[in-house]
Amino acid sequence: MTIRAFGAPHRYIQGPGALDQLGPMLAIYGRRAFVVADRIVAGLLKDRLTAATADHLEAITFGDFGGECTAAEIDRMTAAATAAGSDVVIGLGGGKAIDTAKGVRIARGGGLIIMPTIASNDSPTSRLAILYTADHVLSEVRLMATNPDAVIVDTEIIVQAPVRFFVAGIGDALTKKFEAEQCYRTGGLNFYKARPPELALAIADRCYQVIRAQGEKATADVRARTATEAVESVVEATILMSGLGFESGGLSLAHSLTRGFSAIPELAAALHGEQVAYGLLAQLVVERRPADFLSDFRGFYQRLGLPLKLADLGFTGDRGAALRTIAERTIAEAPYIRQIEAELDVAKLTAALEQVEAAI
The missing domain is CATH 1.20.1090.10 (Dehydroquinate synthase-like - alpha domain)
Incomplete structure (x- = not known):
């Protein structure tokens, strides 16, 4: 008889304004956050994230994600997270940024909170990080030991993305x-x-x-x-x-x-x-x-x-x-x-x- 297994994030939060739940959730997992987000997403949401977490963190640092989830980009973001002394990572954006944040968590450990800004795939809840080459060809799949600690989906943000x-x-x-x-x-x-x-x-x-x-x-x-x-x-x-x-x-x-x-x-x-x-x-x-x-x-x-x-x-x-x-x-x-x-x-x-x- 073969073993059966089921896994899931520790917490899933969804709805209009769900971003405001980020601060209390972060406080469970760490005090120094590192955000994997590209410049466009950071430009749109940095102020809101900073305000939502101000009473719950010692520091929040935004990494300048390059746009593709490659081994080199994960290494670069990992080095930036280490320099910031982070103990919790936030993956903010689409699937590429989310999977890069997972790669950072695999390399460094600590907490991981995922905040998708589009609903284009189901990567937010899973342990999988899908890596590509620089010219966008699938190269490997890496696995976290556990699923993300929390997934926060603000549907007011989701509906602003292209259909x-x-x-x-x-x-x-x-x-x-x-x-x-x-x-x-x-x-x-x-x-x-x-x-x-x-x-x-x-x-x-x-x-x-x-x-x-x-x-x-x-x-x-x-x-x-x-x-x-x-x-x-x-x-x-x-x-x-x-x-x-x-x-x-x-x-x-x-x-x-x-x-x-x-x-x-x-x-x-x-x-x-x-x-x-x-x-x-x-x-x-x-x-x-x-x-x-x-x-x-x-x-x-x-x-x-x-x-x-x-x-x-x-x-x-x-x-x-x-x-x-x-x-x-x-x-x-x-x-x-x-x-x-x-x-x-x-x-x-x-x-x-x-x-x-x-x-x-």
Whole structure:
């Protein structure tokens, strides 16, 4: 009998004005904070963070994050955090800044609080730090010993970001139900090197239900820069439920395809959620889902603005060659490519991708 395991942040706080909860939360973990944030994000939020933490910290130092989560950038931010004498790190911004903050925590220890400013993926809750090369090719995955100490999501900030990020977060979250189910059925392992518990599958399924029920309204509300109840529910799905669903539930083909996409510069430049949303279409084809199910899915994608073709991800080159490259790299390199019931090889995966491209 195989061990089951589930993990999560110690605390998750979400809602309008949630940034104001940062000070009391920081005080639990340290007195000298180091913030990993780029200049744009720091310029927008530095004063608010400083005011929110003034009564709870001895010092707060802002690192000038360079924009890509590379090994060199983690080393640079780690050196800056050490020079500041920090005992708690704050990851403020998008997934790259968040993962760099995780890298600093891996190197130095101490507390870690994540504050996403966009809801484009589910990285805030997880132990994973995804590293890239300087030219944006995925290079390695590093793991923290535990999940972040706290995740604080201020939805008033989230709705100010371009709607493309919000839609990408929906794309990322949509995959989790289907990937967790495949991982479970094939005897695969989650990111704790254990079997997915029933709870993880329940969370992934609820994540999907919320997005299908409220995703379109929430997207319209974000376009209007309004943090409605629909937005709150979808943000909880795309950050919290999606994060718990993938880390404790496991991944499958949809996320495996990012290895292939990273080999093609035009596709590598797409947002993670856009990439895996396309990957989910391929997974559903491989699963032999009925035509009406696939048609319904494509309609939902179209209404939200999620990618249906490589062209929607920015690709303009030789499509046939690109599909084979994607399949080859995915089969050769993706760590969870075998966590799917269908037997896959390069030819079969290429055929599935061709079917996605041919769909009307």
